[in-house]
Amino acid sequence: MTPLSIALNLALSFAGLAALCLAMDRHHRAIAGRGQTRARARALRLAGWAALAASFAAAVVTSDWNFGPVQWIGSLTGAALLVVGLVSYRPAWIRPAALLALPLALAAALLA
């Protein structure tokens, strides 16, 4: 339950939730200014859920079954709050932020 393991968790949860948010038509339109194909939305949804699953796995691996799930749920709340804040106040930032979160997650995973 080190800060690094929580950083890894937060980064993966954030990337996943941002993808899920982009997969929703209303938000995609607000962020990108245009609609999207159904295939793209499906791919985003898949990527989003995969990142959330990876986040869960990372939590359980770094903090075991006792605390992992607690930490995962906490990271979901923190990351979702960030996504909502960005979508609402700085929609243009969300894609770069989500892409930046992935190398950050990798760095945290290597250090943790």
Added chain:
Amino acid sequence: MRQGFRQSMAWLHTWAGLVTGWVMFAVFVTGTATYYRADLSLWMRPELRAGPNDAIPAAERGIAYLKAHAPKAMAWYVSAPQPDRPVIAVYWMDSLEAPLGQAMLDVETGAPTKARDTQGGDFFYRFHYELQMMPALGRWIVGAAAMILLIALISGIVTHRRIFADFFTFRRDRSAQRGWLDAHNVTGVLALPFHLMITYTGIVTLGVMYMPWGVTAAYKGDDLRFYVEAAQTTTWRPAAGRPGEAVPLAPLLARAQGEISEPLEMVIVNNPGDANATVVAVFEEPHGLAHQHPQIAFDAASGSVVERVEPLKPAARVFTSFMGLHEAHFASTALRALFFLCGLLGAATIATGLVLWTVARAPKTGEAPGFGLRLVRGLNIGTILGLPIGMAAFFLGNRLLPVDLAHRATWEGGVFFGAWALAAVVSLLRPHRRAWTELGLAAGLLFGAVPVVGALTTDRGLDFLAFDAAMLGLGLALALGARKVSHYEARRQAAKAARPGPARVPEGLVEA
């Protein structure tokens, strides 16, 4: 039945939320503050500095004090110095009815400490589940409110059925009601697992008090036996009625410490001075979800081990894990920050729900608000801003009340409730939008003043940077909120002056 399921759930959610909202807002805010109880306590006793805490000599000093000052007590409790409380805290029980006697002793000398008399972070902790009332009454009020809140939470999931479709949606550019509704939904759904967990485990923590009949029926009045079998405590050995000589304490504690790797937290002596006296060494919780303290009991006269607390059985493990989850003692700094954030979101869900109730019932232009609406508006401001004002005043009181004032800790509580009551009265007297701005600004200024007053009245320099930053952050957030209300009000007035016309009909809550 003409009403649909969802309508009846909406009704339930609205009214269950309204009647418990004010109490539960205060419970959420003080509970959230309690995640940093240790840090608050350290800040509130600036005379004390965390030092090496050698538990066994400290326990000896505590017992020596109790021998001299409470020789006839039924039981003694000595709490070893903790990082967050660098004093020896001693308590004694004269009878089962009387409140515990207590004293705080200096770690080095064992004499009563010179540090200022304060409840520290324990003030919010006790408020969180007893509202600083008589314990039984306060716990019942909080428990009843929490049970109704649980109903409000579950009926809320049904009512606001779009929370998952609108998961990331916060529309600030539509009507006021839409904005509040989105804020209520977002703060509610983002931390929904936390809200459900914390409300449920909170009720469970005091569950045996709310529903004592199972224990009464199974243990036939011997309730203590239940706690022994649930591995929460050791058996109470009755007094022999004749005096006895106790073996030296330190070797007993050293033997106990040899068996258990956790630090010694407390030493209990039951029936001190009696031939049947018992010494119990209580250790800190091992790192884990379950909230259980390892304990070893010795016969004080012979020094032989009479009991070890058993490992947890499954039911007790589930129960103590619920308690552990609720208190989050296991959480490291980063995870604790997430718990704190979730707590704030819980308070925000309640606050936005309370405001939404009034926004949805706002009178049309030209109509006067009715008594009920005015009352709810006043109570909303009195709670949502009155409580932070009370908390900031409490911190300021801790620094500004004379250190040698008699009953100082009680005075600090008086400052908290006095400032809160004053804010509540102001909120009922002023026009409600004006009151939001004025009290929000007052709360912001009070929080902003805490680090300044702290720096002027103590010589701790930069020891409390995190605390000071938190106070400034809270102050800034409250002041910005107040500014937003005043801007919104100015725009609204200007729009009204420019184009008098019928106000927009509020959108129905159920439709949202």
